[in-house]
Amino acid sequence: MSTGSTSRYVLMGVSGCGKSSVGAALAPALGAEYLDGDDLHPPANIAKMARGVPLTDDDRWPWLDLVGAELATPDRILGCSALRRVYRKRIVAAAGAPVCFIHLAGSRELIGGRMAARAGHFMPTALLDSQFATLEPPMADELAISVSIDQPLQAIVADILAQVRG
Template sequence: MSDRYVLMGVSGCGKSSVGAALGPALGARYLDGDDLHPATNIAKMARGEALTDADRWPWLDLVGTELAAPNMILGCSALRRVYRERITKAAGAPVCFIHLAGSRALIGGRMAARAGHFMPTALLDSQFATLEPPLADELAVTVSIDQPLAGIVADILAQLQAEKGH
């Protein structure tokens, strides 16, 4: 298994909240990948424009570089397999991806209720269109977010423990 984790999923799935709660449980530091975006990416998303792969590559490299440190949890959409591969390569060590999965309706409602975030709800459809859920051959677990935060964290911990047993 790994001691480097990426909480992944579409915008609004709860990466920041889960990361803040999961960090102490794993004895790991949480870092929000949104904080690593260059100002140009944030401005583009704030205008309602989806990022291109060219926009994402430097950011994904930085995400991976941050994960080179052990005992780290980082929130990053990591929507496509190629993005996850790039992050892992930049980290130089195994990275476990924790997919926070939920329906469009659930996540859209959460996004509409949050204040002060640069990502508009209008981009959610493009996020779901881009999403490639992790496959069985990837170092990843998937957890339903259609439950209270404590349940999400408990599910993650149980799945990570089960993976360590394999």
């Protein structure tokens, strides 16, 4: 599927799916800037997640508005979980322009293993089940693509580029 003339992308999926790694590798190929949505969380959200407490929608709304505001500038890729359809709608509204959501899809086992192996991230593996319970994969009527993360990083990037440019 071609994403048309949009130059705004959200790498979405549960924690540990590779948003930061894929974003850093994908941005140069698209001539875009990569931003990590985790950097936009207020300290209270980060502290809550670090304690193993899932965020509520009330915690998320201001953060999603910031994510969308960052996407008002073209040629941006932003890593953001965007787990629910209503969150994606909020981001698009705040961006004021079309946004393509790139769902980085993988199994609970694959992502759990990756999370257990990484160090220095505030999101504990214990919250992964709540993330999968919240996840609403993009539907056919959304501007979105899905890629399997069960492949090497460069293959993931190539898959995204083929679908975006399709």
